[in-house]
Amino acid sequence: QKEVEQNSGPLSVPEGAIASLNCTYSDRGSQSFFWYRQYSGKSPELIMFIYSNGDKEDGRFTAQLNKASQYVSLLIRDSQPSDSATYLCAAYSGNTPLVFGKGTRLSVIA
Amino acid sequence: DTEVTQTPKHLVMGMTNKKSLKCEQHMGHRAMYWYKQKAKKPPELMFVYSYEKLSINESVPSRFSPECPNSSLLNLHLHALQPEDSALYLCASSQGQWQTQYFGPGTRLLVL
Numbered sequence: 001q002k003e004v005e006q007n008s009g010p011l012s013v014p015e016g017a018i019a020s021l022n023c024t025y026s027d028r029g030s031q032s033f034f035w036y037r038q039y040s041g042k043s044p045e046l047i048m049f050i051y052s053n054g055d056k057e058d059g060r061f062t063a064q065l066n067k068a069s070q071y072v073s074l075l076i077r078d079s080q081p082s083d084s085a086t087y088l089c090a091a092y093s094g095n096t097p098l099v100f101g102k103g104t105r106l107s108v109i110a
Numbered sequence: 111d112t113e114v115t116q117t118p119k120h121l122v123m124g125m126t127n128k129k130s131l132k133c134e135q136h137m138g139h140r141a142m143y144w145y146k147q148k149a150k151k152p153p154e155l156m157f158v159y160s161y162e163k164l165s166i167n168e169s170v171p172s173r174f175s176p177e178c179p180n181s182s183l184l185n186l187h188l189h190a191l192q193p194e195d196s197a198l199y200l201c202a203s204s205q206g207q208w209q210t211q212y213f214g215p216g217t218r219l220l221v222l
Contacts, residue, residue: 034210043200043216044153088152092208097166100152 002027004091006101015110019076023089023101026070030093033065035074038086038103048074079108114214116201122220125191131217133184133201141207142184144176145200153200159184160207191221
């Protein structure tokens with residue numbers, strides 16, 4: 001069973017702090033990883049994707065992948081109240097459907 | 111442009127009704143997906159179309175019937191639904207199957 005695990009939260013951080021969202025996956029064959037942001041009642045919005053070990057930065061967001069530890073993370077710098085949402089981690093493993101984690105609810109406190 | 115559109119935004123239907131959800135993308139993507147999402151749960155895959163052919167049906171009840179008339183359009187026909195089918199129905203597309211997926215805004219369905 002291919003699984004993606006996330007802490008459901010809520011993760012509360014003060015405005016301006018760094019929010020760190022973590023995700024582990026069970027299938028060592030997983031090849032590509034995605035972070036989606038989902039506001040309450042809205043659809044998932046792609047934030048980042050990462051395929052290679054290391055860091056990938058896009059504005060205030062940094063995705064980190066460690067395949068040896070089967071660990072993916074998303075860092076949000078200078079967190080804003082508008083970042084408050086559920087963050088879904090997802091992984092592809094070969095030719096199989098995208099596996100989603102259950103999501104981490106982030107609350108940025110002004 | 112990574113836009114996927116879905117209509118309608120909201121739909122209320124009785125258990126004897128027949129309705130359809132529509133999804134459209136003009137990004138040249140060749141894979142399209144239907145997901146169902148219940149509150150506080152991740153999206154749950156229902157169907158995948160690749161190059162306009164049904165690639166995956168995740169054992170979805172026959173009261174849900176997908177259709178892909180062309181590479182830009184995906185429909186989901188609904189008939190004799192149950193109240194437990196009430197959910198957010200999401201369409202997504204990707205360049206190829208199992209590539210980065212982009213979601214539409216969803217249709218909020220309520221079955222009475």
